[in-house]
Amino acid sequence: MSEIKRLFRELHYEVFKISFLHAVADSVIFFMVALNGTTLLNLKYYFALGASFVFLFADITYRMKKTTFRQIEEKNPQIRDILRTARDCEDETDFMVLAMFEELIQKMKSVSAGSLIDPRNLLVKTVVLCMLSFSIILLASNNIHVPKSVFDPGTYYKWFSNPGKERLDFYTVEFNESDDLLYGDPNLADLGNKTLELHINPSINEMNFDTVKEPEEKEFERGTFPGEIAAVSDASSEEKLPKESKIAIAYNLKLKEVS
Amino acid sequence: MPAVHLQQVHNIKNMFTNLRTEIGKVIVGQDEVVNQILVAIMCDANALLESYPGLGKTLMIKTLSEIMDLKFARIQSTPDLMPSDITGTYILEEKKGGEKQFRFQQGPLFANIVLTDEINRATPKTQSALLEAMQEKQVTVGNTTFKLDLPFFVLATQNPIDQEGTYPLPEAQTDRFLLKIKVDYPSEKDELEIVDKYATHTAPPKVKKFMSKDSLLNLQKYARQVPISEDLRKKVVSLVNKTRSDKDLIEYGASPRASIGLVLASKAHALVNGRTYVSMDDVKKMSYPVLRHRIILSFKAEREGRTTDDVITQLLQKL
Numbered sequence: 001m002s003e004i005k006r007l008f009r010e011l012h013y014e015v016f017k018i019s020f021l022h023a024v025a026d027s028v029i030f031f032m033v034a035l036n037g038t039t040l041l042n043l044k045y046y047f048a049l050g051a052s053f054v055f056l057f058a059d060i061t062y063r064m065k066k067t068t069f070r071q072i073e074e075k076n077p078q079i080r081d082i083l084r085t086a087r088d089c090e091d092e093t094d095f096m097v098l099a100m101f102e103e104l105i106q107k108m109k110s111v112s113a114g115s116l117i118d119p120r121n122l123l124v125k126t127v128v129l130c131m132l133s134f135s136i137i138l139l140a141s142n143n144i145h146v147p148k149s150v151f152d153p154g155t156y157y158k159w160f161s162n163p164g165k166e167r168l169d170f171y172t173v174e175f176n177e178s179d180d181l182l183y184g185d186p187n188l189a190d191l192g193n194k195t196l197e198l199h200i201n202p203s204i205n206e207m208n209f210d211t212v213k214e215p216e217e218k219e220f221e222r223g224t225f226p227g228e229i230a231a232v233s234d235a236s237s238e239e240k241l242p243k244e245s246k247i248a249i250a251y252n253l254k255l256k257e258v259s
Numbered sequence: 260m261p262a263v264h265l266q267q268v269h270n271i272k273n274m275f276t277n278l279r280t281e282i283g284k285v286i287v288g289q290d291e292v293v294n295q296i297l298v299a300i301m302c303d304a305n306a307l308l309e310s311y312p313g314l315g316k317t318l319m320i321k322t323l324s325e326i327m328d329l330k331f332a333r334i335q336s337t338p339d340l341m342p343s344d345i346t347g348t349y350i351l352e353e354k355k356g357g358e359k360q361f362r363f364q365q366g367p368l369f370a371n372i373v374l375t376d377e378i379n380r381a382t383p384k385t386q387s388a389l390l391e392a393m394q395e396k397q398v399t400v401g402n403t404t405f406k407l408d409l410p411f412f413v414l415a416t417q418n419p420i421d422q423e424g425t426y427p428l429p430e431a432q433t434d435r436f437l438l439k440i441k442v443d444y445p446s447e448k449d450e451l452e453i454v455d456k457y458a459t460h461t462a463p464p465k466v467k468k469f470m471s472k473d474s475l476l477n478l479q480k481y482a483r484q485v486p487i488s489e490d491l492r493k494k495v496v497s498l499v500n501k502t503r504s505d506k507d508l509i510e511y512g513a514s515p516r517a518s519i520g521l522v523l524a525s526k527a528h529a530l531v532n533g534r535t536y537v538s539m540d541d542v543k544k545m546s547y548p549v550l551r552h553r554i555i556l557s558f559k560a561e562r563e564g565r566t567t568d569d570v571i572t573q574l575l576q577k578l
Contacts, residue, residue: 081538085488096484099264100535106265 004101019063027056032132272533288449301482301527310442332370336381342388378415379425439552485526487537508560513553
């Protein structure tokens with residue numbers, strides 16, 4: 001009987017819709033939890049996103065298997081016996097079986113997919129989502145993350161190999177790439193037998209005070225003020241420093257640190 | 260899609276409702292007994308009625324046969340009742356020319372509904388003759404076998420009080436009765452109505468015919484077609500198995516015939532109540548009349564004062 005087969009197909013579709021809804025809600029929660037994790041571990045968010053998609057697929061599959069007609073029967077006790085019987089007699093065509101299919105089709109009009117959703121469950125999920133969102137904001141705004149050294153076995157090795165002497169310190173000072181300029185090229189800064197040639201351009205420091213003229217006296221006349229006075233920006237002194245100067249600074253600082 | 264089949268089932272339901280109303284004109288109360296007798300008829304099976312005298316069993320069954328347009332016969336069992344008294348016998352008949360020949364004179368078994376009163380008063384020999392009719396729907400006299408007219412049901416009664424000079428039905432024979440129906444005393448209100456009805460009029464009220472034999476046979480066919488889920492079938496088998504495994508309370512349990520009977524009775528109960536499928540409620544309701552005469556309680560259960568119905572209730576709770 002095509003009507004009853006169609007009815008069961010529709011029922012399967014309803015089961016899929018409900019499973020999908022639950023799986024999406026669960027996946028969003030999973031994503032939030034994973035995002036909290038990646039934020040703490042200072043990882044990229046794609047890890048959380050990728051894992052959530054895998055979770056979504058797995059959850060739908062699981063729920064489709066788990067959500068059976070039995071659950072529909074539990075939520076709709078008025079159709080429990082007839083639905084169970086119809087499922088067992090799907091291919092039969094006896095008079096009474098056909099009458100039962102007709103009765104089931106009539107009774108199914110009173111059954112909606114909404115009855116399969118547990119409002120308490122949805123409420124709990126919504127609350128969990130809100131709490132997770134709040135925690136993400138908290139972690140991100142305060143830049144809270146677990147230091148990488150926590151996962152470095154060397155940290156623990158040093159601590160165990162020198163008991164009482166070494167401090168179990170997970171916090172190490174890390175410099176950004178730009179900070180390397182402070183020391184210059186690490187190869188050049190390495191002390192050894194290498195000869196360091198310093199070429200310092202003396203042009204800036206070379207000043208002949210004899211050539212300095214006395215300032216000319218000038219009288220300001222009323223009404224001869226310049227119409228517009230503008231300051232012309234110049235390159236900063238730091239930018240003007242030649243590369244060799246930076247190397248020299250780095251060298252000096254390193255020497256200072258060693259001494 | 261027009262619900263043609265469902266409409267017919269509704270018509271069947273209405274017919275049973277009218278039938279009950281019509282019986283109600285004659286029989287006051289006893290709705291459950293009427294219901295169970297209808298179930299037995301729909302299953303094309305026999306029923307054993309256990310009741311005290313004077314509760315209107317004969318009137319009830321006679322009324323049913325009138326409503327269903329069936330031939331009714333009554334046998335009053337006594338220890339001197341012979342098999343030929345119920346099956347019929349060959350009598351010597353003289354024709355006009357003086358020629359003599361044997362002619363078979365049909366007994367009361369050649370009816371559609373046979374009420375056998377106090378069956379346990381009949382001798383085992385007579386009970387056996389009845390057994391063949393119940394099971395095979397046929398009667399054998401001498402070397403000749405006569406097919407009985409269908410539908411054919413035996414509704415036998417037993418008196419639970421008087422056990423003197425009785426021949427208790429052997430287990431094999433009680434097993435052939437699909438149901439054992441208990442007829443209880445009416446309530447005070449019902450009894451007052453009975454008194455008003457029968458102390459005023461001499462003859463019972465007239466009833467209308469509702470069914471023909473053919474429609475009854477069709478209904479029996481539909482009763483077997485009522486679908487039952489696999490889950491419920493398993494529960495039925497499990498229940499009957501429990502009567503065999505629970506040795507603490509039950510000495511002898513029910514046979515697989517009880518499983519068949521319970522499924523069939525549940526189907527008929529659903530049809531009689533106008534439903535298109537069997538529910539757990541049908542199984543629960545029918546498990547008492549189907550099982551109560553098929554289990555023998557243990558000494559311990561009897562000592563504790565339990566009845567078969569108590570034990571069945573306990574088994575149903577374990578399901």
